[in-house]
Amino acid sequence: xxxxxxxxxxxxxxxxxxxxxxxxxxxxxxxxxxxxxxxxxxxxxxxxxxxxxxxxxxxxxxxxxxxxxxxxxxxxxxxxxxxxxxxxxxxxxxxxxxxxxxxxxxxxxxxxxxxxxxxxxxxxxxxxxxxxxxxxxxxxxxxxxxxxxxxxxxxxxxxxxxxxxxxxxxxxxxxxxxxxxxxxxxxxxxxxxxxxxxxxxxxxxxxxxxxxxxxxxxxxxxxxxxxxxxxxxxxxxxxxxxxxxxxxxxxxxxxxxxxxxxxxxxxxxxxxxxxxxxxxxxxxxxxxxxxxxxxxxxxxxxxxxxxxx
Amino acid sequence: xxxxxxxxxxxxxxxxxxxxxxxxxxxxxxxxxxxxxxxxxxxxxxxxxxxxxxxxxxxxxxxxxxxxxxxxxxxxxxxxxxxxxxxxxxxxxxxxxxxxxxxxxxxxxxxxxxxxxxxxxxxxxxxxxxxxxxxxxxxxxxxxxxxxxxxxxxxxxxxxxxxxxxxxxxxxxxxxxxxxxxxxxxxxxxxxxxxxxxxxxxxxxxxxxxxxxxxxxxxxxxxxxxxxxxxxxxxxxxxxxxxxxxxxxxxxxxxxxxxxxxxxxxxxxxxxxxxxxxxxxxxxxxxxxxxxxxxxxxxxxxxxxxxxx
Amino acid sequence: xxxxxxxxxxxxxxxxxxxxxxxxxxxxxxxxxxxxxxxxxxxxxxxxxxxxxxxxxxxxxxxxxxxxxxxxxxxxxxxxxxxxxxxxxxxxxxxxxxxxxxxxxxxxxxxxxxxxxxxxxxxxxxxxxxxxxxxxxxxxxxxxxxxxxxxxxxxxxxxxxxxxxxxxxxxxxxxxxxxxxxxxxxxxxxxxxxxxxxxxxxxxxxxxxxxxxxxxxxxxxxxxxxxxxxxxxxxxxxxxxxxxxxxxxxxxxxxxxxxxxxxxxxxxxxxxxxxxxxxxxxxxxxxxxxxxxxxxxxxxxxxxxxxxx
Numbered sequence: 008x009x010x011x012x013x014x015x016x017x018x019x020x021x022x023x024x025x026x027x028x029x030x031x032x033x034x035x036x037x038x039x040x041x042x043x044x045x046x047x048x049x050x051x052x053x054x055x056x057x058x059x060x061x062x063x064x065x066x067x068x069x070x071x072x073x074x075x076x077x078x079x080x081x082x083x084x085x086x087x088x089x090x091x092x093x094x095x096x097x098x099x100x101x102x103x104x105x106x107x108x109x110x111x112x113x114x115x116x117x118x119x120x121x122x123x124x125x126x127x128x129x130x131x132x133x134x135x136x137x138x139x140x141x142x143x144x145x146x147x148x149x150x151x152x153x154x155x156x157x158x159x160x161x162x163x164x165x166x167x168x169x170x171x172x173x174x175x176x177x178x179x180x181x182x183x184x185x186x187x188x189x190x191x192x193x194x195x196x197x198x199x200x201x202x203x204x205x206x207x208x209x210x211x212x213x214x215x216x217x218x219x220x221x222x223x224x225x226x227x228x229x230x231x232x233x234x235x236x237x238x239x240x241x242x243x244x245x246x247x248x249x250x251x252x253x254x255x256x257x258x259x260x261x262x263x264x265x266x267x268x269x270x271x272x273x274x275x276x277x278x279x280x281x282x283x284x285x286x287x288x289x290x291x292x293x294x295x296x297x298x299x300x301x302x303x304x305x306x307x308x309x310x311x312x313x314x315x316x
Numbered sequence: 317x318x319x320x321x322x323x324x325x326x327x328x329x330x331x332x333x334x335x336x337x338x339x340x341x342x343x344x345x346x347x348x349x350x351x352x353x354x355x356x357x358x359x360x361x362x363x364x365x366x367x368x369x370x371x372x373x374x375x376x377x378x379x380x381x382x383x384x385x386x387x388x389x390x391x392x393x394x395x396x397x398x399x400x401x402x403x404x405x406x407x408x409x410x411x412x413x414x415x416x417x418x419x420x421x422x423x424x425x426x427x428x429x430x431x432x433x434x435x436x437x438x439x440x441x442x443x444x445x446x447x448x449x450x451x452x453x454x455x456x457x458x459x460x461x462x463x464x465x466x467x468x469x470x471x472x473x474x475x476x477x478x479x480x481x482x483x484x485x486x487x488x489x490x491x492x493x494x495x496x497x498x499x500x501x502x503x504x505x506x507x508x509x510x511x512x513x514x515x516x517x518x519x520x521x522x523x524x525x526x527x528x529x530x531x532x533x534x535x536x537x538x539x540x541x542x543x544x545x546x547x548x549x550x551x552x553x554x555x556x557x558x559x560x561x562x563x564x565x566x567x568x569x570x571x572x573x574x575x576x577x578x579x580x581x582x583x584x585x586x587x588x589x590x591x592x593x594x595x596x597x598x599x600x601x602x603x604x605x606x607x608x609x610x611x612x613x614x615x616x617x618x619x620x621x622x623x624x625x
Numbered sequence: 626x627x628x629x630x631x632x633x634x635x636x637x638x639x640x641x642x643x644x645x646x647x648x649x650x651x652x653x654x655x656x657x658x659x660x661x662x663x664x665x666x667x668x669x670x671x672x673x674x675x676x677x678x679x680x681x682x683x684x685x686x687x688x689x690x691x692x693x694x695x696x697x698x699x700x701x702x703x704x705x706x707x708x709x710x711x712x713x714x715x716x717x718x719x720x721x722x723x724x725x726x727x728x729x730x731x732x733x734x735x736x737x738x739x740x741x742x743x744x745x746x747x748x749x750x751x752x753x754x755x756x757x758x759x760x761x762x763x764x765x766x767x768x769x770x771x772x773x774x775x776x777x778x779x780x781x782x783x784x785x786x787x788x789x790x791x792x793x794x795x796x797x798x799x800x801x802x803x804x805x806x807x808x809x810x811x812x813x814x815x816x817x818x819x820x821x822x823x824x825x826x827x828x829x830x831x832x833x834x835x836x837x838x839x840x841x842x843x844x845x846x847x848x849x850x851x852x853x854x855x856x857x858x859x860x861x862x863x864x865x866x867x868x869x870x871x872x873x874x875x876x877x878x879x880x881x882x883x884x885x886x887x888x889x890x891x892x893x894x895x896x897x898x899x900x901x902x903x904x905x906x907x908x909x910x911x912x913x914x915x916x917x918x919x920x921x922x923x924x925x926x927x928x929x930x931x932x933x934x
Contacts, residue, residue, distance in 0.1 A: 038415050042359030050660030052688070063410055066389055070361070070414050073387050078691050080684055093889035097901075101681055101888060104912035105688050106656050270410060271402035283406075294413035347724050351668030372719055375698055379670070379723050382696050579719060580711035592715075603722035 012124045012131040013304055016142045016182040024149065024186055030303035031150050031296070038074060038299055048077035051108040051309050056082045056099065056123075057134070058114040063270060064134050067294070068111045068143075071301035077309075080107070095119065096126050103127040108309050112136070130308040141175040143304055144269055145183035147297040151289055152189075152224065154296070155265055161188035166218045167209075168194040168250055169228030169277055172201050172239075176269045177228060181209055194218050195250060198239045215250050219259050226267045227252055227277045243276055253279040257287065265289050321433045321440040322613055325451045325491040333495055337459050339612035340605070347383060347608055357386035360417040360618050365391045365408065365432075366443070367423040372579060373443050376603070377420045377452075380610035386618075389416070404428065405435050412436040417618050421445070439617040450484040452613055453578055454492035456606040460598055461498075461533065463605070464574055470497035475527045476518075477503040477559055478537030478586055481510050481548075485578045486537060490518055503527050504559060507548045524559050528568050535576045536561055536586045552585055562588040566596065574598050630742045630749040631922055634760045634800040642804055646768050648921035649914070656692060656917055666695035669726040669927050674700045674717065674741075675752070676732040681888060682752050685912070686729045686761075689919035695927075698725070713737065714744050721745040726927050730754070748926040756791045761922055762887055763797035765915040767805060769907055770842065772914070773883055779806035784836045785827075786812040786868055787846030787895055790819050790857075794887045795846060799827055812836050813868060816857045833868050837877050844885045845870055845895045861894055871897040875905065883907050 010018050019027065037045055053072040055065050060083060069079045082102065099110060109130040112120040117139035124131040135141040152160060165184055171177045171193045181191050185208040192210045193200060200211060212218050219225075234240045247253075252266065257279075260266075266278070266287045274280045283290060319327050328336065346354055362381040364374045369392060378388045391411065408419060418439040421429040426448035433440040444450040461469060474493055480486045480502045490500050494517040501519045502509060509520060521527050528534075543549045556562075561575065566588075569575075575587070575596045583589045592599060628636050637645065655663055671690040673683050678701060687697045700720065717728060727748040730738040735757035742749040753759040770778060783802055789795045789811045799809050803826040810828045811818060818829060830836050837843075852858045865871075870884065875897075878884075884896070884905045892898045901908060 040359075043415060044359055050658075050662055052691075062391055066391065066411070067414055069389065073361075074415075080687065082680055082684065094892060097888070097890055097892070100909055101912050102684070104909040105685055105916050106661060106692075106913065270406070272406055274403060274406070291409055291413040294410050295415065298414050349668075352724060353668055371700055375700065375720070376723055378698065382670075579715070581715055583712060583715070600718055600722040603719050604724065607723050 011308065012120075012133075013142055013308065014120050014124060014131065014133045015140045016145050016179045016186070019142070019186075021186045024146065024183060027146055027300065027303045027307060028150050028153065030306065031146070031300045034074075034302040034306070035296065035299040037302070038295075044074050044076055046076045047306055048072070048075040048108075048309055051075075051077040052080065052106065053077045053109045053111065053305060053309075054080045054082055054102055054107050055111045055134070056102065056113070058095075058112075058119070059135070061113055061135070063294075064113065065111075067297045068132075068134060068301050068305075071298050071305055074298070075302055075305060077108075077305070095122065099123050099127055103129050109305060132304060132308070135175050137175065138173045138178070139175050140179045142179045142183075143297070143301055144176050145179035146304070147293055147300040148180055148226070148267060148269075149183050149187060150296040150300050151267065151293050152265070154292070155289065156223070159188070160184070163189040163223045164221055165189050165191050165224040165226055166194050166212075166215075166222040167191060167226045167228065168215060168252075170199040170230055170234060170239075171195055171228065172199045173231070173234075174228050180226065181207060185209075192218055192222075196240070196246070199234070215256070216259075219256055220261070222264055223261065224265045224267060225252060225260065229269065229271065230273055230277050247276055251275075251277055251279065252282050254281050254285075257282045257285065260287060267293060270294065320617065321429075321442075322451055322617065323429050323433060323440065323442045324449045325454050325488050325495070327451070328495075330495045333455065333458065333492060336455055336609065336612045336616060337462065339615065340455070340459050340608045343383075343611040343615070344605065344608040346611070347604075353383050353385055355385045356615055357381070357384040357417075357618055360384075360386040361389065361415065362386045362418045362420065362614060362618075363389045363391055363411055363416050364420045364443070365411065365422070367404075367421075367428070368444070370422055370444065372603075373422065374420075376606045377441070377443060377610050377614075380607050380614055383607070384611055384614060386417075386614070404431065408432050408436055412438050418614060441613060441617070444484055446484065447482045447487070448484050449488045451488045451492075452606070452610055453485050454488035455613070456602055456609040457489055457535070457576060457578075458492050458496060459605045459609050460576065460602050461574070463601070464598065465532070468497070469493065472498040472532045473530055474498050474500050474533040474535055475503050475521075475524075475531040476500060476535045476537065477524060477561070479508040479539055479543060479548075480504055480537065481508050482540070482543075483537050489535065490516060494518075501527055501531075505549070505555070508543070524561075524565070525568075528565055529570070531573055532570065533574045533576060534561060534569065538578065538580065539582055539586050556585055560584075560586055560588065561591050563590050566591045566594060569596060576602060579603065629926065630738075630751075631760055631926065632738050632742060632749065632751045633758045634763055634797045634804070636760070639804045642764065642767065642801060645764055645918065645921045645925060646771065648924060649764070649768050649917045652692075652920040652924070653914065653917040655920070656913075662692050662694055664694045665924055666690070666693040666726075666927055669693075669695040670698065670724065671695045671727045671729065671923060671927075672698045672700055672720055672725050673729045673752070674720065674731070676713075676730075676737070677753070679731055679753070681912075682731065683729075685915045686750070686752065686919050686923075689916050689923055692916070693920055693923060695726075695923070713740065717741050717745055721747050727923060750922060750926070753793055755793065756796070757793050758797045759793040760797045760801075761915070761919055762794050763801035764922070765911055765918040766798055766844070766885060766887075767801050768914045768918050769885065769911050770807075770883070772910070773907065774841070777806070778802070781807040781841045782839055783807050783809050783842040783844055784812050784830075784833075784840040785809060785844045785846065786833060786870075787848055788817040788852060788857075789813055789846065790817045791849070791852075792846050798844065799825060803827075810836055810840075814858070814864070817852070833874070834877075837874055838879070840882055841879065842883045842885060843870060843878065847887065847889065848891055848895050865894055869893075869895055869897065870900050872899050875900045875903065878905060885911060888912070
């Protein structure tokens, strides 16, 4: 990783992605030790600045930081001086002035982490900004795929199913998959597809059932119930009927196909419980790899060049 | 402790209880040192998963974990993805996938910690489930009693006063006291007694004043104000008149009687302020012992067999 | 520092202030190291007990405690048993019984930290009580001034501008500035001046524009929007017109004048954005010094006499 920040998958490029994933592999080994910690970032402070609550993402980053022996602090919107109307800029400059090394930012507005990066000297990691990007999710997904399919993802057929239009997971994921040579097909109703696909290295299908038999990976996105009130979805029931991965559809998958989901899952909506818990699902592996990948990202940004372990 | 979890006092039995209490005694000594920490659980991670907020219980467990050099993480309902409708099972499996060693669970539903234990490989400690059990509270209460009355509790007369019907503290406490030979009498209005007492090794009284002179221990339960709206209590005033421990009643206790309360106290309702702060009260000792007992429980479940200190 | 607590600037006196500031200077050096931590308070536990949320003050104290290697715990009102109606006294006695060494208290009632100090043996630091005091803010402000103006503040002309009436920052600041020989003028509309100034070593002005050219320091207080509904302010627009520090007014300041603000700032109300970010502003230095000063305070109260670093 050349830069000081991880704001987008674009910051990494193919080489940068591979470097992080190699490093993540060694940190995955660390997390399996009797004492799963290394002193790599001792004395560093990592702050999570979450303007949208996401306990799972926050805990994953904080666990990663602690396993590297960094100190962690949490700054969540509900309990922050945001309520007092302080600007994002003043908040991050205040946090930086306390003496911190990295800020992990989650924000509802696309581009917020980029603005934060322009204001401070500490490293910034984008932990999800609006409908824009979520680069560490893409990295952990790649890491999980490579564990099952080997380092070369060329020609791997990945179907990303659901509300692609509003999904930062999909945006970062497509870039990262394409960088490693996978072929992505986006699947979902037209109302949940991006308005323009110019520049997206993907194909599109509105029929899950035709895509199903050839997919190596089915990547299911979380359906937000509020899409119904926005008239983008007729009903959850209808969505599930056409795009939900139930046991019948799962039976038509290739024997070695993988089922992935960024979580939290809506069981019974985009994925049936028995599929979520079934043998093709690697959902909990994704979570485990998330900690190792975030260790690699934090170490790449903050490590002083010493040995990792 | 033989098992991987502490879900109920039943998991321990008399021998298990005594083992934990002996261990707690040595940890109590640790907490009095200039640097009250031991490296016993270094590299282990303990997560508190509280679906009902209880800062005092959560802090007690987290203090215990930190004094054992474990890392701690907090996952409370208000800030969790529970709001997004994620199932308890997905939440705990996600937490476990991040690489943790124990989950301390507080939940409004009886049996929730048992379900959690069936889903994950990490150790589970029940920190209170509905009206069911709160085993570490029972252990810290026993520890406090033994400090004052010696190791043998045979024949000790303990009056448990108040809303026994809804009390997990009472349920765990009665089992633990009986296991060590104490005699328990439940005291309170009929509406606040359990519907069936089959299998409870207790007697029942509806008159505090008749029980008072013979009790070695008066264990007062917290009155929830919402019991009034449920028509289980005529009024707090009337409850206090009949079952509150005021100075006049305290004066009728045996000179060496102990007054206990699990906290937080409703001063002026189940206990008068002057009694809460009086010489018979061991309420703050209960809190202190709570940390030592929880250190013992966490160490019993997670310790690798090395020396404690 | 002679006492066990820091409740008011009065606890320190001139000598005590100078001692803390000297110590803060050496801790500021610590915070600039590659690993900005010292083991000075290893094994000590510092609890922040915030009945009013203030993430910036809480994080500053917790960062200070962590850089001294103390353990930290947070007890904020939203998540505390305060909601269950527990008294302040029972809450602090419970926290103390878990075995802690210092409590950092923020409370809406003037005098609350003093009451806490009367109930427990642990050290108490006042992190802001009602409209009364906020002593560590005053100390960090002095530290910032001395960095720019040298150790001797005699004759320094400091204008404190805004809602002095409701400001604990002003109350502590005036005492501390006077103790070191600075001359303070309070500036603001009559409705926002204290009802009585008896005993305050200050002068008063209702015209910022006449004070401006001679001030060495302009200390702007945060305007609470709720003062409008209390009829203490005609409108924010009018306040800004008369007392806001905009670019035109800033241009009339002495070339070496400093602009200070305790944060969080209302940009466009008491201070214009370009002034907040301009060369005279030392707002982020105040934040940085806050961590060093709080390290000095915690070390003075809890340090065992060993060497600091």
